[in-house]
Structure formats: structure tokens, C-alpha cells
Amino acid sequence: xxxxxxxxxxxxxxxxxxxxxxxxxxxxxxxxxxxxxxxxxxxxxxxxxxxxxxxxxxxxxxxxxxxxxxxxxxxxxxxxxxxxxxxxxxxxxxxxxxxxxxxxxxxxxxxxxxxxxxxxxxxxxxxxxxxxxxxxxxxxxxxxxxxxxxxxxxxxxxxxxxxxxxxxxxxxxxxxxxxxxxxxxxxxxxxxxxxxxxxxxxxxxxxxxxxxxxxxxxxxxxxxxxxxxxxxxxxxxxxxxxxxxxxxxxxxxxxxxxxxxxxxxxxxxxxxxxxxxxxxxxxxxxxxxxxxxxxxxxxxxxxxxxxxxxxxxxxxxxxxxxxxxxxxxxxxxxxxxxxxxxxxxxxxxxxxxxxxxxxxxxxxxxxxxxxxxxxxxxxxxxxxxxxxxxxxxxxxxxxxxxxxxxxxxxxxxxxxxxxxxxxxxxxxxxxxxxxxxxxxxxxxxxxxxxxxxxxxxxxxxxxxxxxxxxxxxxxxx
Amino acid sequence: xxxxxxxxxxxxxxxxxxxxxxxxxxxxxxxxxxxxxxxxxxxxxxxxxxxxxxxxxxxxxxxxxxxxxxxxxxxxxxxxxxxxxxxxxxxxxxxxxxxxxxxxxxxxxxxxxxxxxxxxxxxxxxxxxxxxxxxxxxxxxxxxxxxxxxxxxxxxxxxxxxxxxxxxxxxxxxxxxxxxxxxxxxxxxxxxxxxxxxxxxxxxxxxxxxxxxxxxxxxxxxxxxxxxxxxxxxxxxxxxxxxxxxxxxxxxxxxxxxxxxxxxxxxxxxxxxxxxxxxxxxxxxxxxxxxxxxxxxxxxxxxxxxxxxxxxxxxx
Numbered sequence: 001x002x003x004x005x006x007x008x009x010x011x012x013x014x015x016x017x018x019x020x021x022x023x024x025x026x027x028x029x030x031x032x033x034x035x036x037x038x039x040x041x042x043x044x045x046x047x048x049x050x051x052x053x054x055x056x057x058x059x060x061x062x063x064x065x066x067x068x069x070x071x072x073x074x075x076x077x078x079x080x081x082x083x084x085x086x087x088x089x090x091x092x093x094x095x096x097x098x099x100x101x102x103x104x105x106x107x108x109x110x111x112x113x114x115x116x117x118x119x120x121x122x123x124x125x126x127x128x129x130x131x132x133x134x135x136x137x138x139x140x141x142x143x144x145x146x147x148x149x150x151x152x153x154x155x156x157x158x159x160x161x162x163x164x165x166x167x168x169x170x171x172x173x174x175x176x177x178x179x180x181x182x183x184x185x186x187x188x189x190x191x192x193x194x195x196x197x198x199x200x201x202x203x204x205x206x207x208x209x210x211x212x213x214x215x216x217x218x219x220x221x222x223x224x225x226x227x228x229x230x231x232x233x234x235x236x237x238x239x240x241x242x243x244x245x246x247x248x249x250x251x252x253x254x255x256x257x258x259x260x261x262x263x264x265x266x267x268x269x270x271x272x273x274x275x276x277x278x279x280x281x282x283x284x285x286x287x288x289x290x291x292x293x294x295x296x297x298x299x300x301x302x303x304x305x306x307x308x309x310x311x312x313x314x315x316x317x318x319x320x321x322x323x324x325x326x327x328x329x330x331x332x333x334x335x336x337x338x339x340x341x342x343x344x345x346x347x348x349x350x351x352x353x354x355x356x357x358x359x360x361x362x363x364x365x366x367x368x369x370x371x372x373x374x375x376x377x378x379x380x381x382x383x384x385x386x387x388x389x390x391x392x393x394x395x396x397x398x399x400x401x402x403x404x405x406x407x408x409x410x411x412x413x414x415x416x417x418x419x420x421x422x423x424x425x426x427x428x429x430x431x432x433x434x435x436x437x438x439x440x441x442x443x444x445x446x447x448x449x450x451x452x453x454x455x456x457x458x459x460x461x462x463x464x465x466x467x468x469x470x471x472x473x474x475x476x477x
Numbered sequence: 478x479x480x481x482x483x484x485x486x487x488x489x490x491x492x493x494x495x496x497x498x499x500x501x502x503x504x505x506x507x508x509x510x511x512x513x514x515x516x517x518x519x520x521x522x523x524x525x526x527x528x529x530x531x532x533x534x535x536x537x538x539x540x541x542x543x544x545x546x547x548x549x550x551x552x553x554x555x556x557x558x559x560x561x562x563x564x565x566x567x568x569x570x571x572x573x574x575x576x577x578x579x580x581x582x583x584x585x586x587x588x589x590x591x592x593x594x595x596x597x598x599x600x601x602x603x604x605x606x607x608x609x610x611x612x613x614x615x616x617x618x619x620x621x622x623x624x625x626x627x628x629x630x631x632x633x634x635x636x637x638x639x640x641x642x643x644x645x646x647x648x649x650x651x652x653x654x655x656x657x658x659x660x661x662x663x664x665x666x667x668x669x670x671x672x673x674x675x676x677x678x679x680x681x682x683x684x685x686x687x688x689x690x691x692x693x694x695x696x697x698x699x700x701x702x703x704x705x706x707x708x709x710x711x712x713x714x715x716x717x718x719x720x721x722x723x724x725x726x727x728x729x730x731x732x733x734x735x736x737x738x739x740x741x742x743x744x745x746x747x748x749x750x751x752x753x754x755x756x757x758x759x760x761x762x763x764x765x766x767x768x769x770x771x772x773x774x775x776x777x778x779x780x781x782x783x784x785x786x787x788x789x790x791x792x793x
């Protein structure tokens with residue numbers, strides 16, 4: 001069951017009806033837990049068992065350890081289990097279908113334990129917080145398990161702070177308010193539009209370029225287009241999922257953390273990481289970056305370098321065992337270290353140039369750097385990445401051998417339907433990005449607007465691409 | 478709030494009803510969609526060519542017209558399988574007089590399993606209200622049929638294709654054009670040559686894992702029985718395979734025998750062209766295709782086809 005699919009919306013509406021039948025908070029939580037387990041069961045019994053068993057284990061372990069002095073060996077023991085489970089399922093996921101150097105990026109591949117990448121980090125963070133005595137252990141197994149399994153966000157996040165999420169569960173609304181309904185519906189609609197109207201229109205070309213299907217990549221120009229399109233697709237796919245997850249949760253009066261803050265407007269790679277997949281980066285910052293930087297604080301600049309290396313090395317491994325992920329992580333390490341060394345110069349340059357000109361230079365530059373790293377992120381294998389790189393550096397054959405008129409009319413491929421669709425998607429993406437700030441603030445307003453919601457529904461149905469059935473990209477992780 | 482929500486739904490329903498009505502109208506009148514074109518413009522063809530892209534791109538009706546004196550229409554359709562051919566023929570006979578002859582492209586590869594439904598079933602979405610069309614699509618593409626049963630979502634599922642055709646149809650309508658560029662249905666292939674390295678690597682592997690598909694055979698036989706009911710004589714022809722490819726795949730010959738058996742069973746001729754002089758040279762083929770000749774060689778192939786037709790079909 002894909003979030004955004006019709007089955008998902010039937011589950012959402014059914015759960016909402018039953019949820020608002022009850023007044024008792026525990027019953028409401030039970031309804032959400034049952035719906036979540038039902039959702040997970042679509043992916044098999046293993047994801048259900050894994051998630052529930054790890055939740056029970058973490059819940060009781062934290063309680064028991066807290067009562068009998070939570071020491072470091074206990075923390076290592078429980079988090080070894082959490083990390084082992086995460087790595088084991090990653091291992092099964094990737095080695096079931098391929099090898100270390102070659103694994104399909106996305107498709108109908110085997111998902112051993114949906115969402116384990118996300119709830120494992122939640123559990124690890126929870127154990128560290130209890131160990132550090134930042135919080136006291138949770139007292140309700142129901143709400144703890146719900147936090148891990150919650151169906152609107154289990155497959156791709158956002159990563160939750162268990163304590164904060166559970167405190168929001170204590171005040172579940174008895175009625176569906178206009179504010180929750182309006183904001184929730186608007187977020188779900190815009191999320192579906194991002195995925196089905198924009199991201200899906202790029203799928204054909206991205207698969208064509210990266211998966212080497214005939215005619216595949218022919219020139220360096222194709223590689224550049226492939227990398228740019230993939231970065232845009234990834235943003236619209238992932239943030240579209242987030243909007244659906246946040247909007248669906250809002251229908252139950254639950255506020256999930258935002259995961260994106262207009263990352264395509266970033267003027268540096270570090271800013272990109274403050275705006276992209278925010279909850280994951282916050283997790284890495286809190287539990288890896290700060291402790292490493294603190295540990296090596298006497299080494300001054302090198303402390304930051306070590307912290308960056310540790311954070312992105314672990315982030316790369318979290319995304320997968322492939323060598324391509326390690327190269328992707330290494331590129332970001334390099335970008336961030338260089339940026340860190342040039343920090344003062346960049347500040348001076350920003351003062352010299354006006355904000356407008358600085359943005360004009362550094363926003364596209366950041367986009368290009370991130371897109372280049374995504375060449376490795378998206379490639380199925382090292383050999384595929386190499387094939388693309390060789391095309392990219394072949395300057396003599398960089399541009400396709402067609403006239404400008406032919407390129408404008410036909411593109412570089414003869415499958416006109418896909419080319420027109422991709423260009424339409426690109427136009428929508430540009431329009432969305434231009435008005436992103438205004439639109440985001442409008443969508444979070446609680447007043448029900450008939451014209452706006454009608455427009456969103458009609459736009460989705462008229463321009464949505466419903467047949468691909470492709471999963472959201474981050475369900476892979 | 479609920480009143481506003483219901484009003485919103487009402488506004489959407491009204492708009493979507495109008496949009497679906499307009500889409501239906503334009504889809505059924507798009508000249509470049511052959512199933513729509515034949516439902517709008519009379520052809521009066523004596524010979525009807527049927528098959529996939531190879532038929533559409535390799536049989537030139539103008540050459541057949543001038544040599545035989547019979548009017549030919551090419552109903553070949555890129556990406557089509559026998560099920561599509563069956564639906565196209567069904568549509569054709571619904572709106573046009575029955576032709577005397579049906580020239581049907583039948584190659585061993587025509588019996589590949591139907592995997593790429595995406596490229597074919599969307600072409601019939603404007604005619605889904607017809608029960609024959611509906612039942613075939615339901616069998617081939619149940620997901621689409623399920624989805625299309627939701628009100629106003631008939632054209633959303635294959636949006637990439639529908640949108641392109643609707644815009645195209647509106648364009649034709651604004652320019653008051655009632656016919657496509659190729660009125661007789663012939664689509665000349667682009668001017669590219671064969672890439673032999675790509676051919677020898679990938680296509681041979683594909684065929685080794687190939688199995689005879691019973692659904693394809695079912696619709697192949699349906700075409701035969703539809704023609705028998707309407708008194709249409711069928712001529713089967715096979716494409717001239719590039720000889721390296723043909724010789725490397727014993728499966729091809731095995732399945733060719735099976736086709737020949739069906740042809741003999743029904744007393745239909747089956748023309749094959751594997752020993753033609755152009756099958757030895759990969760340069761005679763269209764890029765990456767082992768059975769699709771390029772523009773330069775197509776007239777020669779048509780001459781051979783016409784000769785065979787004259788010798789063994791029209792002479793009777």
C-alpha cells in the first residue's frame with residue numbers, strides 16, 4: 001500500500017470515522033495502532049513483527065534500565081540490538097536482490113522491514129535520552145508502539161522525538177475541527193500533486209537515463225539533465241510524501257515535524273542540509289555531530305571536520321551498503337569541509353555582493369553540486385555511475401547531434417508523449433518553486449477556502465499521473 | 478465546514494463532468510489515433526494491413542495501391558499486440574465495410590508475453606463503453622479497468638498519453654484538420670541504421686527466455702474467427718529477420734513452425750523473407766531492431782510482398 005494510493009486514502013478515511021466515534025483517549029490511540037498495524041501488514045508479517053517486537057523491547061528495556069541505574073554497557077547492549085536489526089534488514093534488503101556493487105535503486109524490490117531505518121533511529125535516540133537522563137521513560141506501551149508504527153509516517157519519516165510525540169497523543173481531539181480538517185486536506189492534496197503531477201512525470205526519463213534502458217544516455221547533456229531532473233524529482237517525491245504524512249496526521253489532531261524548508265533555495269551545501277530531510281539531520285546532529293565535535297573540541301577546526309566525516313559516513317551507510325552511497329557521502333563531506341574552510345571568505349563575498357547577486361550565483365551552484373552527488377546516489381551500481389561520468393566528461397560529444405529547432409520541438413527522444421509530459425512536469429515544478437513560500441504559508445491557514453480546495457482537487461485529477469504505481473523513493477530506506 | 482466541503486465537492490464534480498465530456502469528444506476525434514480515425518473517416522479499403530509498429534512502418538499502402546489496383550489501408554499500430562490488433566479490427570469492421578484481404582503480420586515474437594500493457598491499452602480508453610472493448614481491456618489490464626470505474630478518473634490513469642492526445646486533438650480541431658499526415662496509415666521509420674553491437678548483445682538474451690504466450694494465441698485466433706465470420710481472406714507474413722539474429726535463435730524457427738501449422742490448419746498462406754538478400758547486411762535495418770528495415774530497404778521488401786500476393790493470393 002503506497003501512501004497516496006487509493007487504498008491508503010480508504011484506510012485514512014475509515015480510520016478517521018472510527019477514531020472520532022470514541023471519546024476515550026486510549027481507545028483513540030488503539031484505533032490508530034490497529035490502523036497502523038493493518039497498514040504495515042500490507043508489506044507482510046515481518047515488518048509488523050519487527051516493528052512491534054523492537055518497540056516492546058525498547059520500551060521495557062528503558063523502564064527496567066532506568067529503575068536499576070542505566071549505565072553505559074546497558075546502552076551499548078540495547079543499541080547494538082537496534083543497530084544490528086537495522087543493518088541486518090538493510091543487508092537482507094540489498095543482498096536479496098543484488099550485490100554490494102549493484103542493486104536496483106527503486107522498483108518493486110523486496111522490502112524486508114518497512115520503516116526500520118526510521119524507527120530504529122527513534123529508538124536509539126530514545127535510549128540515549130533516557131541514559132543521559134534528559135527524560136524519564138515512557139509509561140504507556142500503547143503510545144510508545146504507536147509512535148514507532150504510526151501509519152502516516154512509518155515508511156519514510158519524519159523521524160519523531162518519542163517524548164514529544166507521546167505528549168501530543170495525550171491531547172487527541174474529540175471532534176474533527178475545521179482547522180485540522182482544512183490544513184490536513186490541503187497538505188494531503190498538495191503532497192499528492194507534488195508526487196503525481198510533478199515527480200511522476202520525470203520517472204520515465206530518470207529510469208531511462210539511470211537504468212540504461214534503450215536508448216539511455218547518449219551524451220553528457222543527457223547526464224546533466226538526468227542529474228538535475230533527479231534532484232527535482234527527489235524533492236517533489238519526498239516532500240510530497242511528507243505533506244501527505246503531515247496532512248494525514250493532522251486529521252487526527254497530531255502535529256508532525258516539518259522535514260523540508262524550501263531546500264532548492266539553499267545558497268550553500270550546509271544550508272541545504274539545514275533545509276533537507278530536517279528530522280534526519282537533526283537526529284544526526286544531536287546524536288553524532290555534537291558528541292564527536294565535543295569529543296575533539298581541543299582540536300578546533302579538526303573537530304568540525306571529524307564531526308562532518310562521522311555524520312556523513314553514517315548517513316551514507318544508513319542509506320545503504322552500496323559503494324555509490326559512500327561516494328555520495330564522501331562528496332558531501334568534501335563540500336562541507338571546503339565550505340567550512342571558506343566560511344569567512346564567503347561571508348565577505350556576501351557582504352560585497354548584494355544578497356540578490358549572491359543568491360543568483362550560489363543557489364544554482366549549490367543545486368549543481370547536490371545534483372552531481374545525486375548521480376552516485378541514484379546510480380544502481382558503480383559501473384553505471386562510471387558509464388554516466390564518462391559521458392559527462394566527453395566534451396567533444398557533450399551536446400546531442402540535433403538542431404536547436406528539433407530540440408525545441410522534439411527533445412532528444414522520439415517518444416513525444418513522455419517528452420511533453422516531462423516538460424509539463426518541469427513547468428509545474430518551476431511554477432511551484434517560484435511561489436513555494438506563499439503557497440506553503442497559504443496551505444497552513446485554517447480557513448476552508450472553496451476555490452483553493454476545488455482548484456487543488458481538479459488540478460490533481462486533471463494532471464495527475466496515476467498509473468505508474470511507483471513507490472515513494474524514500475520507502476527504500 | 479461540512480457545507481463548504483460538500484459545496485467544494487459539487488464544484489469539482491461539475492467541472493470534472495464537463496472535462497470528461499470534452500475529453501471523450503476530443504479523444505474520439507483525434508485523427509492520429511487510428512482507432513478514432515477509422516471511426517470517423519470512411520476508408521473503403523480492399524486490403525487491410527494489421528500488426529504492430531513493424532507493419533505500420535514497413536508496408537506502404539501507396540506501393541500496394543499502384544501495383545495491385547486495390548485500395549489499401551495500414552491499421553498497424555506501434556506497440557500493438559494481437560489483443561490490440563483484434564480490437565482495432567473490431568473497431569474497423571464496426572465503422573467500415575469489410576476488406577477483401579487482411580495482411581496480418583505474424584512473427585514468432587508476436588507471441589511474446591504481454592508485459593508492456595502501458596503502451597497499448599490506453600489507446601482504447603475512449604471506447605471503453607463498448608462491451609467487447611471493455612472485456613478485452615479488463616482481461617489485459619484489470620488495474621486500469623478497476624481505476625477507470627471510479628467516476629471521472631477514466632483518463633487520469635494513463636494521463637501522460639491522454640493529455641498528449643487531447644492537446645493534439647484540440648490542435649487538429651483548431652486547424653480544422655480531419656486527417657493525419659499519413660492518411661493511408663503508413664508511418665515511415667526515421668532515417669537511422671542498425672547498431673549491430675547493441676543488437677547482438679541484448680536481443681539474443683531476450684529470446685532465450687521467451688515462452689509462447691497463450692493469451693496472444695487466443696487473440697490471434699479471435700482475429701482469424703472474426704475474419705472468417707466477415708468473409709475476409711487472411712494472408713500471414715513474417716518479417717525479414719537480420720540473419721545473424723535469426724540463426725542464433727533456434728527458438729524462432731521452432732515457433733515459426735507452430736505459426737505455419739496454424740496457417741495450414743486454416744488454409745492461409747504464410748510468407749517469410751529470411752533468405753532475402755538484404756537480411757545479410759545489418760545496415761539495411763532500422764537502428765537497434767532486428768526485424769525492422771530502414772527507409773531505403775522498405776520499397777524492396779514491399780516489392781517482394783506484392784509479388785507474393787500477386788502470385789499466390791490475387792491470382793486465385
